[in-house]
Amino acid sequence: MYHPEIETKSQGEIQEIQLQRLIETVERVYNNVPFYKEKFDELNVKPSDIKSLEDLRKLPFTKKKDLRDNYPTGLFAVPMSDVVRIHGSSGTSGKPTIVGYTKKDIEIWSEIVARAITAAGGSSEDIFHNAYGYGLFTGGVGLHYGAEKLGAAVIPVSGGNTDRQVTLIQDFKPRGIAGTPSYILNVAEQMEKLKIKPETNGIEYGIFGAEPWTEEMRKTIEDKLKIKAVDIYGLSEVMGPGVAIECHEAQQGLHIAEDHFLVEIIDPETLELVPDGEDGELVITTLTKEALPVIRYRTGDITSLNRAKCVCGRTMARMARVKGRTDDMMIIRGxxxxxxxxxxxxxxxxxxxxxxxxxxxxxxxxxxxxxxxxxxxxxxxxxxxxxxxxxxxxxxxxxxxxxxxxxxxxxxxxxxxxxxxxxxxxxxxxxxxxxxxxxxxxxx
Known part of the structure; x- marks a missing residue:
């Protein structure tokens, strides 16, 4: 099992790691990203002012609009010669919101997703059916590299062509499957039409995200496919899938990779922190990103935090399933x-x-x-x-x-x-x- 020691460290030990990485990130963006230097200077904040995790509150928020306004590479902290991959998502101008990755970024991302797949119940012995879309969208490639890092054999089928999906599942008997929950439900219904019994599929666990889905949807998928279905969270502006994931043991909140992401929950109106357990807007600061580090990124997603130790043994904070957004964004097929x-x-x-x-x-x-x-x-x-x-x-x-x-x-x-x-x-x-x-x- 890909279960590194970091996932069971005490909160104090995790916070020490977070602080050191936060200081390094703040120095990186101040020295390499004009946008952040200007924002810091407006607030009269210098990297040397960050001495504790509480000092994070001194730093400015980042919004998706800032990425759009600095399209395509204005927020990059490294030269393009160090960038090995570009991902993105659609923006209001019709142009994508661009995200860059260095070689080290890809390696870290792959490790994080490998950890996530393990939390979902995966192992190096698995065949992994990946029905997330490939391309600029981070879902497909993100899960792909993570599964390969874990040692699983990946079927990169992408989305669409449901009949082909069913054929490949029948022929290869994958132990794990990933995709948007609504599309996987379509796959399950196609199997029903063909009178394929779920017990013959070989699937034991599913990793689903990229769109909101309810507990009722989870139960429907689990009943139709006879699997454990877990929720995964991520967004391209921060990294992609793997920022947080449910464990298959509890399925009660998504474990955040806190050694790579520092999270806050704020009141979207007052911008003040809310207590653990209360709903608010999720804000994320990356701690290890090289190409596109972001400071206090307002995700627009409404959730809450739970810092209690989970029955699976992981000690990192969990976020509740995203309940909605602070704006009117629609998510159509991921x-x-x-x-x-x-x-x-x-x-x-x-x-x-x-x-x-x-x-x-x-x-x-x-x-x-x-x-x-x-x-x-x-x-x-x-x-x-x-x-x-x-x-x-x-x-x-x-x-x-x-x-x-x-x-x-x-x-x-x-x-x-x-x-x-x-x-x-x-x-x-x-x-x-x-x-x-x-x-x-x-x-x-």
């Missing part, structure tokens, strides 16, 4: 999307009126988006109110392509006539969540 990203693309299309709504729906067990948009009056007159006119159908294709290209998601588009969408006297309601409404209709 891709983070803001309504503002969609709006930006729609407003570039001159045949549309500047009125739209984003409807969150359920397609089977997966979240989906329906864009409701209005054509402008000029186009409406041109097509003679026929919204099935070839010109309108071509416009629909244009919208689909624009959203897919900029936001990395597939959507449905409902074309409406002028004035068909609601108007508002105050703040417009752009995001409409109809998932509960659909559930209620199913119950009826």
């Amino acid at each position: 891709v983070n999307v803001f309504p503002s990203e969609i709006e930006r693309e729609l407003l570039k299309i001159d045949k549309l009126a500047p009125f739209y709504q984003i409807h969150l729906l359920k397609k089977g067990n997966m979240d989906a988006v329906e864009l409701q948009v209005e054509v402008n009056s000029s186009l409406y007159e041109e097509v003679g109110s026929n919204l099935q006119h070839p010109i309108v159908l071509q416009l629909k294709k244009q919208i689909l392509h624009a959203i897919k290209n900029a936001c990395l998601i597939s959507v449905d588009v409902a074309i409406k006539a002028p004035m068909e969408l609601p108007r508002f006297e105050s703040k417009a309601i752009r995001l409409v969540d109809r998932r509960n409404e659909q559930r209620e209709e199913v119950v009826k």
Whole structure:
């Protein structure tokens, strides 16, 4: 088992390691990242002022907007010649939020994920079926390198092509599986359709994340696949998957790799720390990142901390399952999307009126988006109110392509006539969540 001694050290020992690494990180960003030097100087803070973990509160917060504003490499602390990999996530401008990694960053990340897989119940003897997406998204590659570091044999199937997923599972009998919970549930349902008994799959544990999921979803997946399903947490701006993970013994909170990440929970309004056990916004400071260290990064995720020792023996703090976000970010099949990203693309299309709504729906067990948009009056007159006119159908294709290209998601588009969408006297309601409404209709 890949279970290093660090995971069972006392809180005092862990804090000593954190402090030394925090001091080194602060010096690194102050000396190598102009953005942080400017922020520190504005607060009249020098690296020499950091003498305890409590001094972390003297340092500025970092937001995702700061990464966007410094696109592509303005927050890098090393020259590009030292960067060996680039990952990223979609941003409001349609450009990705870029994250860089040195060779040492990749090695540390792989070790952290190997530890995470072990906590989930994995071992070096496993075959590991990785259904996370590969590419700029950190999920697929992150789990891949971690599983290889552990010594497992990885099937890098990525997402999609469910029939192929089922075939590979049947043929190789992987002991572990990873992916977004909604997609893995689709795989499970396809197995049911084919009358494949879960006992014949060989799968014993699953590592799921990249989108919010409930205890009810966990129970459904575990019942359908007869496995232990654990939650994994990470985000590209900090590293990727592996920042925290549940252990298979307890499945009660995600163990944070505290030797690499210093976490705080703050009130998102006052920015003050909240006591352990109380909900607030998760803030993370990286302690060992070389290429893109971040100081007090506001994740926008709402959770709480539990510092009690776990039944598995690990002593590092646990974070509760993320309950939601401080903003209106949507996560569609593992891709983070803001309504503002969609709006930006729609407003570039001159045949549309500047009125739209984003409807969150359920397609089977997966979240989906329906864009409701209005054509402008000029186009409406041109097509003679026929919204099935070839010109309108071509416009629909244009919208689909624009959203897919900029936001990395597939959507449905409902074309409406002028004035068909609601108007508002105050703040417009752009995001409409109809998932509960659909559930209620199913119950009826």
